[in-house]
Amino acid sequence: MRKRKIEFYKHNLSLQDKQECLKVLNSLFLTTGEAVKKFELKFAHYLGLKYVVGVTSCTDALFLALKYLQIGKDDEVITTPLSFIATANVIEYCGAKPVFVDVEEETGNIDANLIEKAITPKTKAIIIVHLYGQMCDIKKIRKIADKYGIKIIEDSAHCIEGERNGVKPGALGDFACFSFYATKNITSGEGGAIACQNGKAYEWFQKARLHGMSKNAADRYSKKYEHYDMEFLGYKCNMSNIQASLLLNQLDRIEKISERKEKIAMIYNKAFSKNSHLKLLKVLPESKHARHLYTVLVIPQKRDEYLHKLQEKGIGVAVNFRPIHLMKYYMKKYRYKVGDFAIAEKIGNSTISLPFYPKLTKEEIDCVISTVNSIVK
Numbered sequence: 001m002r003k004r005k006i007e008f009y010k011h012n013l014s015l016q017d018k019q020e021c022l023k024v025l026n027s028l029f030l031t032t033g034e035a036v037k038k039f040e041l042k043f044a045h046y047l048g049l050k051y052v053v054g055v056t057s058c059t060d061a062l063f064l065a066l067k068y069l070q071i072g073k074d075d076e077v078i079t080t081p082l083s084f085i086a087t088a089n090v091i092e093y094c095g096a097k098p099v100f101v102d103v104e105e106e107t108g109n110i111d112a113n114l115i116e117k118a119i120t121p122k123t124k125a126i127i128i129v130h131l132y133g134q135m136c137d138i139k140k141i142r143k144i145a146d147k148y149g150i151k152i153i154e155d156s157a158h159c160i161e162g163e164r165n166g167v168k169p170g171a172l173g174d175f176a177c178f179s180f181y182a183t184k185n186i187t188s189g190e191g192g193a194i195a196c197q198n199g200k201a202y203e204w205f206q207k208a209r210l211h212g213m214s215k216n217a218a219d220r221y222s223k224k225y226e227h228y229d230m231e232f233l234g235y236k237c238n239m240s241n242i243q244a245s246l247l248l249n250q251l252d253r254i255e256k257i258s259e260r261k262e263k264i265a266m267i268y269n270k271a272f273s274k275n276s277h278l279k280l281l282k283v284l285p286e287s288k289h290a291r292h293l294y295t296v297l298v299i300p301q302k303r304d305e306y307l308h309k310l311q312e313k314g315i316g317v318a319v320n321f322r323p324i325h326l327m328k329y330y331m332k333k334y335r336y337k338v339g340d341f342a343i344a345e346k347i348g349n350s351t352i353s354l355p356f357y358p359k360l361t362k363e364e365i366d367c368v369i370s371t372v373n374s375i376v377k
């Protein structure tokens, strides 16, 4: 086979996105201003939610949600071990304790049936992750959360376009946090947003992202000058107009991007379902999958060998994710060990993420398929 390079990810920025960004670069305000406002309104409309606040990352969005809930020392927050480390790290930033709950074997999402057992009087919130773009069982989780009076934060870094039984991210959770990091479905290189239905939280997030200041730079400058005050100790994670400008047109195209990725997923599914040496996670009939990542599961003993062979053949690969509880820091701090969350470990040790983005050509897709099938056998 001819050796070629198929990147793991290529962004999808169009000329229009770049022109929109150039408008900002040629304007007065590079920081938070008109473009951010426009993006927030547009994104809230897309999600069917009342409020969106633009921040610099999903990590910041998750952190602000926890801070708004006043989560701190002696509190516990339930989450999944099968995610990017950010999901648990934000709990650590607050001085609270992440309590992991194992995932479903079929989907890799947190197992809603195991959540109640993990709830203690210290539990204040739960951060769920819509893994790879398929939503968790949000209806069931909402019921449990209401029964115990705990809040739900949706780590929706993988899931903007997804739905489950017609429910979108942020509709049943208290807060939904999004990422526009370099490899996400829509991107501004770095960026994030927090969405909610709660007006009081919205006002707090707007200030909390900028030191707790009562007026931002654009407000002070464009209107009659008014002194700012600092109402509380906030943070520094406001989205810039540069970031927002890159996202505006991508939001218009998001369904198209999603349709293209769904098509690629179907081609992959069809080709890989014939290979008995690999397995695919299930997409539930009630799900509209946001199709962020495409993963295949292979036998754990051979996973790393396959990864390296795919790389040698020029196929970009990644692992999403090695379970968080087995990261050095978490093992040391909380004495987690292998076997504690067996299903998350099983998926984490078997998974390979393949190239999956709208710019993939038919030839590249065919090449990924034939290379995978020639290695995993």
Ligand SMILES: *Cc1c(COP(=O)(O)O)cnc(C)c1O
Pocket: 056, 057, 058, 059, 060, 083, 084, 086, 087, 129, 155, 157, 158, 178, 179, 180, 181, 191, 192
């Ligand atoms: C990417 C990612 C994050 C972090 O997003 P940033 O915008 O880089 O902070 C959080 N959670 C999950 C599941 C992710 O994949």
